Amino acid sequence: MSENFVERARYLCSLGGAAATVTALPGGIPILHSASGCAGNFAWTQNGGSGLQVGGYCGGLTVPSSNVQETEVVFGGEDRLREQITSTLKVMQGGLYVVLTGCVPEVIGDDIFAVVNDFREEGAPIIGAVTGGFRGDSYWGYDLVLQALVKDYLDKGLAKVKGRVNLWGVVPYMDPFWRGNLEGARHLLELLGLEVNSFFTPTDTLEGIREAGSAQLNIVLSDLYGQGAAALFKEKHGTPFVTTSLPIGVSASEAFLRQVGAALELDSELVQRVIDREKRHYYQILEPLTDCYNDLDLQRYAVVVGDANYAVALTRFLADDLGWLPVLTVVTDRIHENGQPAIAARVEQLASGFSTNVVFESDASQVLGHLNQVWPRAAGQKYYNAFSPAFVVGSSLDRELALQIGAPHLSVSFPVANRAVLDRGYTGFRGGLRLAEDVFGQIVANR
Amino acid sequence: MSYFDNKVPPKREDRLNTVIAHQDSICGLARKGKGGKSCLIDDGERGFTQGTICLLLPALAMLNSLPDNVVLLHSAVGCGSCTHSQNANVRMGSNARRGKAQDGIWLSTALDETDVISGGEDKLERAIIEADRRYRPASITIVAGCVPGIIGDDIDGVAQRLQPQVSAKLLPVHCEGFKTKIWATAYDAVYHTIGRNLLEEKGVTEHTPQDELEVLREQERLARTVNLMNVSSMGRVDEQELERLLVSLGLEVNVFPVFAHPDSFVKATRAALSISTCPTHDDYFLGYLEERFNVPSIIKHMPIGIENTSLWLRDVAARFGFEEQAERLIAAEEAELKEALEEFRPLFQGKKVFVSAGEFRALATARLLQEVGLEVVGIRSFHHDHFAEVEYEKLAREAKTDYVVDIANVQPFEEANLLNRLKPDLFLGHANGNMTASKLGIPTHVIYNTGLAYIGYRGVYELARRLHRQLLNPAYNRNLAENLRLPYADSWYQAEPFSYLNTRGRSVNE
Numbered sequence: 014m015s016e017n018f019v020e021r022a023r024y025l026c027s028l029g030g031a032a033a034t035v036t037a038l039p040g041g042i043p044i045l046h047s048a049s050g051c052a053g054n055f056a057w058t059q060n061g062g063s064g065l066q067v068g069g070y071c072g073g074l075t076v077p078s079s080n081v082q083e084t085e086v087v088f089g090g091e092d093r094l095r096e097q098i099t100s101t102l103k104v105m106q107g108g109l110y111v112v113l114t115g116c117v118p119e120v121i122g123d124d125i126f127a128v129v130n131d132f133r134e135e136g137a138p139i140i141g142a143v144t145g146g147f148r149g150d151s152y153w154g155y156d157l158v159l160q161a162l163v164k165d166y167l168d169k170g171l172a173k174v175k176g177r178v179n180l181w182g183v184v185p186y187m188d189p190f191w192r193g194n195l196e197g198a199r200h201l202l203e204l205l206g207l208e209v210n211s212f213f214t215p216t217d218t219l220e221g222i223r224e225a226g227s228a229q230l231n232i233v234l235s236d237l238y239g240q241g242a243a244a245l246f247k248e249k250h251g252t253p254f255v256t257t258s259l260p261i262g263v264s265a266s267e268a269f270l271r272q273v274g275a276a277l278e279l280d281s282e283l284v285q286r287v288i289d290r291e292k293r294h295y296y297q298i299l300e301p302l303t304d305c306y307n308d309l310d311l312q313r314y315a316v317v318v319g320d321a322n323y324a325v326a327l328t329r330f331l332a333d334d335l336g337w338l339p340v341l342t343v344v345t346d347r348i349h350e351n352g353q354p355a356i357a358a359r360v361e362q363l364a365s366g367f368s369t370n371v372v373f374e375s376d377a378s379q380v381l382g383h384l385n386q387v388w389p390r391a392a393g394q395k396y397y398n399a400f401s402p403a404f405v406v407g408s409s410l411d412r413e414l415a416l417q418i419g420a421p422h423l424s425v426s427f428p429v430a431n432r433a434v435l436d437r438g439y440t441g442f443r444g445g446l447r448l449a450e451d452v453f454g455q456i457v458a459n460r
Numbered sequence: 461m462s463y464f465d466n467k468v469p470p471k472r473e474d475r476l477n478t479v480i481a482h483q484d485s486i487c488g489l490a491r492k493g494k495g496g497k498s499c500l501i502d503d504g505e506r507g508f509t510q511g512t513i514c515l516l517l518p519a520l521a522m523l524n525s526l527p528d529n530v531v532l533l534h535s536a537v538g539c540g541s542c543t544h545s546q547n548a549n550v551r552m553g554s555n556a557r558r559g560k561a562q563d564g565i566w567l568s569t570a571l572d573e574t575d576v577i578s579g580g581e582d583k584l585e586r587a588i589i590e591a592d593r594r595y596r597p598a599s600i601t602i603v604a605g606c607v608p609g610i611i612g613d614d615i616d617g618v619a620q621r622l623q624p625q626v627s628a629k630l631l632p633v634h635c636e637g638f639k640t641k642i643w644a645t646a647y648d649a650v651y652h653t654i655g656r657n658l659l660e661e662k663g664v665t666e667h668t669p670q671d672e673l674e675v676l677r678e679q680e681r682l683a684r685t686v687n688l689m690n691v692s693s694m695g696r697v698d699e700q701e702l703e704r705l706l707v708s709l710g711l712e713v714n715v716f717p718v719f720a721h722p723d724s725f726v727k728a729t730r731a732a733l734s735i736s737t738c739p740t741h742d743d744y745f746l747g748y749l750e751e752r753f754n755v756p757s758i759i760k761h762m763p764i765g766i767e768n769t770s771l772w773l774r775d776v777a778a779r780f781g782f783e784e785q786a787e788r789l790i791a792a793e794e795a796e797l798k799e800a801l802e803e804f805r806p807l808f809q810g811k812k813v814f815v816s817a818g819e820f821r822a823l824a825t826a827r828l829l830q831e832v833g834l835e836v837v838g839i840r841s842f843h844h845d846h847f848a849e850v851e852y853e854k855l856a857r858e859a860k861t862d863y864v865v866d867i868a869n870v871q872p873f874e875e876a877n878l879l880n881r882l883k884p885d886l887f888l889g890h891a892n893g894n895m896t897a898s899k900l901g902i903p904t905h906v907i908y909n910t911g912l913a914y915i916g917y918r919g920v921y922e923l924a925r926r927l928h929r930q931l932l933n934p935a936y937n938r939n940l941a942e943n944l945r946l947p948y949a950d951s952w953y954q955a956e957p958f959s960y961l962n963t964r965g966r967s968v969n970e
Contacts, residue, residue: 015587015590015594016586017569017583017586017587017589017590018532018567018568018569018570018587018590018591019537019567019568019570020565020566020567021543021563021565021566021567022537022541022568022570024537024541025537025538025541026536026537026538026539026541027538028538029538029541042947045511047511048514048606048637048638049509049511049512049513049514049637049638049641049869050511050512050513050514050515050516050517050637050643051511051514051538051637052510052511052512052513053511053512053513053514053517053542053892054513054514054516054517054538054539054540054541054542055511055538055541056892057513057517057541057542057544057545057546057892058541058542058544058545060544060545060891060892061542061543061544061545061546061547061548062541062544062545067892067895068895070947071947073892073895074510074511074512074870074872074892074893074895075510075872075873075895075896075946075947076510076511077508077509077510077511078509078510078511078512079509080509080511080512080641081638082638082639082641083638083639085638086610086638093964096507096964097507097508097509100507100508100960100963101508103508103949103951103952104508104873104948104949104952104960105873105947105948105949106947106948106949106950107947115606116535116536116605116606116607116610117606117610117638120576120607120610120611121610145536146535146536146537146538146539146607147536147537147571147572147573147575147576147607148572148573149537149572150537151538377563378565378594378595410563412563413563428544430544430545430547430548
């Protein structure tokens with residue numbers, strides 16, 4: 014990983030993540046306080062990376078934006094923001110307006126809260142978040158929006174309701190499968206009889222989000238994304254949180270249900286009954302693949318390249334559910350050294366006993382180098398234990414690697430330029446079946 | 461002194477008096493063109509605005525296409541992530557030109573809070589050195605976004621300092637988004653660095669004439685070699701159409717600048733003529749080629765539509781004395797095309813269309829739509845400058861009634877209001893700019909897509925064929941309209957579409 018640059022960053026800036034997150038909220042209207050090009054940059058990025066999903070109710074080039082210019086850089090942009098909020102409240106129909114700052118107003122020192130609070134005092138449903146691009150990546154932008162909701166939007170002092178949970182950690186548009194993954198995880202929790210507030214699915218509402226403080230537990234499906242907000246939530250609303258990995262497939266879903274069950278002290282027999290039933294269904298569906306899995310020799314070596322959620326969850330799925338050999342797991346987020354062990358630990362002791370090599374590398378062009386370290390290239394010997402047959406699960410940027418090593422490839426982690434994704438998801442027992450369909454489908458595509 | 465002697469090119473609002481916020485009509489703009497200068501239009505400011513793009517996006521669309529070039533963004537990490545979609549064009553374009561789909565390489569110095577306080581020049585220096593060693597590119601384009609523009613990083617100084625230490629040619633490009641609201645300044649920003657860094661022949665000595673006949677042949681070849689200026693919104697299929705037409709006049713064609721190798725730009729200085737395909741795109745550079753290297757140029761008419769393609773060809777032919785061949789070619793092409801278009805005319809008859817794009821593209825396409833039998837009822841041009849006056853005149857001449865022209869850098873809220881009133885049967889819009897019309901249930905078609913043909917005679921036919929297809933079954937958009945709503949308040953549709961034009965600064969004081 015370079016110390017000096019990021020190659021083809023697999024994310025946007027914090028403003029980009031924040032804007033996408035607000036768009037994904039029910040009735041959410043982002044108001045960018047930024048230079049004019051930020052919104053367009055986000056639309057173009059989603060167009061190329063989010064599985065053909067751009068915007069939603071109010072996203073893309075539709076988002077209100079103060080479009081600050083040199084005048085504001087010289088004289089400050091707070092007046093312009095005030096004007097933009099006033100007009101936005103007249104023109105745009107939304108349930109929640111969220112002012113998000115870009116680099117320019119932050120560098121020049123605009124105080125957005127001074128402006129936003131005036132409108133709040135008049136009763137407008139509006140909050141603000143400081144999300145300037147230099148503060149971090151789009152995953153952090155997601156976290157910042159959740160923090161703003163926790164701090165300024167959620168009702169305070171609500172009594173906790175037994176069985177009510179909030180579900181976080183899947184980042185809209187940055188995970189092209191966000192809708193399906195949230196639905197899948199939500200479904201798992203509902204199997205346990207829980208009432209789930211997932212914020213971004215069609216069944217979620219602003220009223221529900223307002224009452225999120227009544228949750229008994231927050232469940233964060235990520236070691237990174239949403240962690241800041243979960244900690245703040247605990248401080249402000251007293252709800253504890255549990256961190257899990259993204260539950261992709263049968264083994265991970267089983268572990269997920271047990272972990273949540275334990276955290277909520279649910280009846281362990283109930284949890285076991287759910288797991289037994291779901292596994293029975295899962296294997297009943299998997300059963301007829303058995304002939305072809307064997308006859309076509311569908312076991313593969315694999316390289317997994319993905320963000321902190323996907324890299325470990327996909328590795329676990331391939332090793333523990335499919336019985337594959339993922340020898341290299343590339344985590345593409347630029348994670349501080351302190352944060353790396355927790356993520357690596359996710360794949361250190363897999364149930365299958367198979368062990369992968371975890372590297373932290375953001376740059377697609379460097380992955381082959383890492384693979385060569387892990388799996389030495391042929392040196393002209395007659396008998397060579399080749400890295401073949403192989404498969405690459407990654408992003409569309411990792412097609413090049415797949416070509417180089419002659420392996421089929423599936424794009425799952427951002428950017429996904431070459432798949433159309435609507436509500437497909439890989440979480441849960443059924444999500445594992447979807448993923449199995451997709452990887453095996455790639456292998457037999459020319460059959 | 462030339463603009464090219466400065467580090468930073470001028471912005472278009474200063475150089476061309478370009479405007480982006482103006483309400484007018486087709487006849488109004490045509491009259492202004494005839495009667496005076498467009499600079500009589502004062503630019504407005506909207507009190508409500510939606511996000512658009514900045515010059516960084518079109519600049520990157522060009523820079524990412526250059527083979528053997530690495531784009532190094534000097535900004536916060538998000539700037540340039542638009543390349544994720546532009547990369548599809550890079551892959552398709554390299555496949556069409558070189559037989560292999562290749563990803564672009566773009567990097568970011570990802571300026572953080574510390575850099576904002578202490579400056580990012582050191583980081584940029586290290587990034588340049590590492591990029592040079594890792595990728596061994598022919599060139600590194602160092603592209604500045606907003607942050608270095610505010611904190612005062614000097615990318616030109618860094619490039620100058622480091623050039624002796626690296627093998628790649630270092631090309632600084634200024635794309636500080638907040639500094640210009642006219643994103644067409646992007647083309648000037650890219651051409652500026654090309655003009656300053658890639659046009660001088662380095663280390664090439666005079667060729668000794670080995671063979672006098674060879675020398676004469678080369679001179680003769682150069683005398684009929686033209687620079688065909690492409691644009692990043694143009695696919696290989698469109699270039700091939702124009703090459704076909706120019707070659708049938710007996711010309712040789714160099715295609716610049718999109719997908720041209722950085723080492724090949726020097727050839728542009730040796731051609732007999734440069735031909736623009738989009739005056740919005742090229743005037744800054746072609747003026748420089750003329751002034752500095754005596755390469756004359758034609759910068760008029762975009763070869764979209766029948767009349768415009770023929771006018772474009774005639775202008776080129778006249779420079780070489782090929783008028784007769786040109787007339788024969790044009791007559792044959794037009795006859796064949798018009799006959800082929802007959803199939804589509806019945807469905808187009810009486811259908812109204814609204815067009816939205818960069819000014820020249822919107823106007824030339826509108827003219828094409830008139831020619832195939834559609835009625836233009838509204839145009840939204842992303843900006844306005846004097847180059848387009850002649851196009852407004854062409855359109856006004858053929859207009860059945862006077863219709864609205866909205867000069868706006870997208871601003872879909874005005875569009876939603878206008879479309880709701882005009883109720884057109886068809887909408888043509890820019891990439892990422894068709895969703896408003898779609899959700900209103902109007903059949904839509906993208907006004908450029910580099911995989912599709914739009915330009916020349918072939919482009920007329922292919923576009924008509926695609927529009928015909930859209931109109932045959934517009935169920936997709938109709939279903940959207942029946943089931944989705946746009947995020948505008950109901951009261952907005954009752955308000956004047958231009959209510960927020962020139963209100964900036966007022967509402968606060970009211």
